[in-house]
Amino acid sequence: MRILLQFPEGLKQEALKHAKVLERAGNEVVISATPTFGACDLAIDEARNIGAEKIVHFGHVEFHHVDFNVEYIPYPIDADLGILERSIEPLKPFRTIGVMTTIQHIHQLGNVADFFRGNGKEVVIGKPYGFAKKNGQILGCDAGSAASIDRKVEALVYFGGGMFHPLGALLMTTKPFLLIEPFQGTVEFIDRYRETYAKRSRGKILASVDAKNIGILVTTKNGQNNMPMAKILKAKAEGAGLNAAILVSNTFDFNSINNMMEFDAFVNTACPRISIDDADRLRKPLLSANELNEVLRIKGELAAKQRA
Numbered sequence: 001m002r003i004l005l006q007f008p009e010g011l012k013q014e015a016l017k018h019a020k021v022l023e024r025a026g027n028e029v030v031i032s033a034t035p036t037f038g039a040c041d042l043a044i045d046e047a048r049n050i051g052a053e054k055i056v057h058f059g060h061v062e063f064h065h066v067d068f069n070v071e072y073i074p075y076p077i078d079a080d081l082g083i084l085e086r087s088i089e090p091l092k093p094f095r096t097i098g099v100m101t102t103i104q105h106i107h108q109l110g111n112v113a114d115f116f117r118g119n120g121k122e123v124v125i126g127k128p129y130g131f132a133k134k135n136g137q138i139l140g141c142d143a144g145s146a147a148s149i150d151r152k153v154e155a156l157v158y159f160g161g162g163m164f165h166p167l168g169a170l171l172m173t174t175k176p177f178l179l180i181e182p183f184q185g186t187v188e189f190i191d192r193y194r195e196t197y198a199k200r201s202r203g204k205i206l207a208s209v210d211a212k213n214i215g216i217l218v219t220t221k222n223g224q225n226n227m228p229m230a231k232i233l234k235a236k237a238e239g240a241g242l243n244a245a246i247l248v249s250n251t252f253d254f255n256s257i258n259n260m261m262e263f264d265a266f267v268n269t270a271c272p273r274i275s276i277d278d279a280d281r282l283r284k285p286l287l288s289a290n291e292l293n294e295v296l297r298i299k300g301e302l303a304a305k306q307r308a
C-alpha cells in the first residue's frame, strides 16, 4: 500500500524511523514535508496527488471526519509528575480545583488528579464539548474541558508542555489559572495574560475602525476551512459600506499577506489561534470574526452620531 506519513513539527525528527518500519512491512512510504499544525490539517490533497491510499497521521487523535483513509497514531508522553509537589503551596488557598491537559498527557491526568486528592483537594475534570475527545483534554482551539467547569471550581490547573494549549483555556475562563510545565520546570499563575490579550484585542479593534478595505482569510486546510463564515463576514462588511475580499491559502505566508497593501485590516476564519498568536506578524490588524463584528458595531455608532 502507498502511504503518506504526516508528523507535527515536534515529531518530524522521528519520521525516517517510522517510515522504515512501514517499508519493512511491505508498504511504499512517502513523508509529508509540509508544516502540520494538528489533526485539523490532514494532507489529503497531497495524498491524492501522489496516489496514496492512506494517511498515517502521528501525534494527534481524530479532529473531524474526512472522506479518506486516515490512521491516527497518538504520541503519549510520560512527563515527570515530581513537579506537582511544587504546586501545593500556590494552590493552598483553593479547595476545589479543575485539572486539564493535552492529548499527550491525558493518560497521566488520573495520576495528577489522585495527587491533588491525596493533598486534600476536591478535583473536577471537565467534559469536552468541541473537537477534543477525552475528559480533561484541551486543544488550542477547544477549551471546553476547562470552560465547562469554570463555575464549579476555585482554581484551574493545566499540566503539560508549552503555553499554546493553556492560553486558549485561560482566555475562556475566569478563575486563577496555574500552569504546571514539567519540561521547563515552571509552576506559575498565568492569569495576567487575560488582561494582556484583552488589551491587544481592544487595540486591534480600535486600529481597524477607520478601515475601508477588509481581507478575509480562508484556509483550504480541511479541518479549518470555513468559507461559509467568510461569505457571511464579507456580506456584513459590505453591508457596512466597506470593500471586502476573500483571500485563500493553505498555510498563510504572512510576508505575502503583508504585500497586499490595499487592505487596511484582515479577518481570520481559519484556526482561531491565528488571530491571537500571529497578529504581530502582520503590519495591519488581524481580527477574529467577533472582533470584526465589534469594529462594525463601533463604526455604526460613530456614523449614527455623525448623522444626529
Ligand code: SF4
Binding pocket: 037, 038, 039, 040, 041, 063, 139, 140, 141, 142, 223, 224, 270, 271, 272, 273
Ligand atoms: S488550535 Fe488550530 S491548529 Fe490546533 S487543532 Fe485547533 S484549529 Fe487545529
